[in-house]
Amino acid sequence: MARKPRTGPASDPEILILSSLASGPKHGYAIMTDVEHFAGVSLGPGTLYTAITRLVEKKFIEAQESDGRQRPYRLTAQGAGSLRDLLQDMRRVATAGLARLRNA
Amino acid sequence: MNIRRIIVASLLRVYPARWRAEYGAELTHVLLSRPLSLPVAVDVVWSGLRQRARTADAATFAGLATMLMILAGFLSNTVLLQDSSITLPRVVVKPFRSDLYAFLLIAFGCWVQVWRGGTASSSGNAAVRVSFLGGLPIMAAGLLALFGVLDLSTLGYQGGARHPSPVSLDVFAAPLFALPQSFLWGTIGGALGRWLSPWLRRPVLWSR
Numbered sequence: 524m525a526r527k528p529r530t531g532p533a534s535d536p537e538i539l540i541l542s543s544l545a546s547g548p549k550h551g552y553a554i555m556t557d558v559e560h561f562a563g564v565s566l567g568p569g570t571l572y573t574a575i576t577r578l579v580e581k582k583f584i585e586a587q588e589s590d591g592r593q594r595p596y597r598l599t600a601q602g603a604g605s606l607r608d609l610l611q612d613m614r615r616v617a618t619a620g621l622a623r624l625r626n627a
Numbered sequence: 628m629n630i631r632r633i634i635v636a637s638l639l640r641v642y643p644a645r646w647r648a649e650y651g652a653e654l655t656h657v658l659l660s661r662p663l664s665l666p667v668a669v670d671v672v673w674s675g676l677r678q679r680a681r682t683a684d685a686a687t688f689a690g691l692a693t694m695l696m697i698l699a700g701f702l703s704n705t706v707l708l709q710d711s712s713i714t715l716p717r718v719v720v721k722p723f724r725s726d727l728y729a730f731l732l733i734a735f736g737c738w739v740q741v742w743r744g745g746t747a748s749s750s751g752n753a754a755v756r757v758s759f760l761g762g763l764p765i766m767a768a769g770l771l772a773l774f775g776v777l778d779l780s781t782l783g784y785q786g787g788a789r790h791p792s793p794v795s796l797d798v799f800a801a802p803l804f805a806l807p808q809s810f811l812w813g814t815i816g817g818a819l820g821r822w823l824s825p826w827l828r829r830p831v832l833w834s835r
Contacts, residue, residue: 552657567667568657569674572650576678592656 533613534564536574537583541598541606544584550593551575578602635659638668641675643682685743686753689735690760697764729812732757736816741824747817754813755806762802769799 543549543557551571558566566574575596578584583602586594598606635658639651658671735757736750743749771777772795 551653552660555657555661567670567674568654568661569667569671571657572654573674573677576646576650592652594653 533562536566536570537578538606538609539564539566540571540574540578541583541602542610544596544598545603545606548587548595548597550589550595552593554596631659631663634663634668638671638675641672642678646678646682684753685735685739686756687760689753690757693757693761694764697761701764701768729808732809732812733816733819736813737820737823738816739813740817740820744824745817747814747821748810750817750820751810751812751814754809754816757813758805758809759802762805765802766799769795769797769801773799 539558539562540554543554543561546557549557551568554575555566555568555571558564575584579586579596581602582599583605584596585599586596589595635655638658639647639655642651654671658667661667732754736747736754739745739750739753740747768777
């Protein structure tokens with residue numbers, strides 16, 4: 524069962540959506556279930572589409588043509604670059620923090 | 628249409644029409660694919676309000692701020708002063724007559740022009756929107772007085788003395804009659820903004 528949203532960068536809806544789309548294009552419902560699966564975070568439908576709107580405006584993701592009611596979204600090169608930078612920053616902080624905790 | 632579809636359609640009404648045209652069908656599909664609980668409904672409504680706030684323009688915000696200021700004026704002049712033992716400083720709300728109001732609309736028209744661009748008359752239109760939104764509580768008060776629900780003589784209540792009641796229809800119509808004047812002040816501000824914009828336009832520092 525999915526947990527409630529936590530606070531912190533690892534539960535940021537934009538990072539979670541970008542991370543989900545890093546494995547390939549998905550529509551909204553598929554993003555929600557994927558985020559629940561890999562991050563254990565349950566995104567509300569309103570939160571999900573607010574974040575999708577922002578990411579489309581920033582040109583980090585784009586909608587693909589579709590015949591159905593659900594359009595798949597895909598990561599753009601700009602979005603992939605931004606996600607890579609964010610995750611590397613998070614890894615640097617996490618590595619340093621965990622190392623310091625081990626010595627504490 | 629079943630009850631669930633009606634609830635989902637109602638929830639989506641919270642979002643701006645332009646947003647609904649772009650993402651409405653997808654969000655509807657997601658909402659119909661999962662259990663519709665109270666937290667989900669709250670999440671959708673909250674996100675819709677945020678979306679409205681994001682897409683609202685400066686005129687809407689300024690108009691709502693004016694509306695709040697006028698409501699605060701009503702409150703201080705009516706409810707709080709009903710008890711004559713309370714001696715608060717009197718707040719006089721004459722937004723459509725004061726020089727300050729005209730100055731604020733000129734400044735707003737100038738700001739719209741410098742930061743958003745467009746024509747001088749677009750600043751006038753923005754000022755009309757501010758004035759209309761700000762005038763809604765006054766129109767509502769006039770309407771309530773017209774139907775005998777509100778006693779407008781309390782608007783001038785001060786130190787236990789009642790002032791002559793304004794005519795309800797005048798109170799209701801005053802904000803509407805102020806709109807052409809607001810357009811004029813906003814347009815003057817817009818023209819001023821066009822003249823000042825080469826010196827005042829801010830550089831774009833970041834896009835986030």
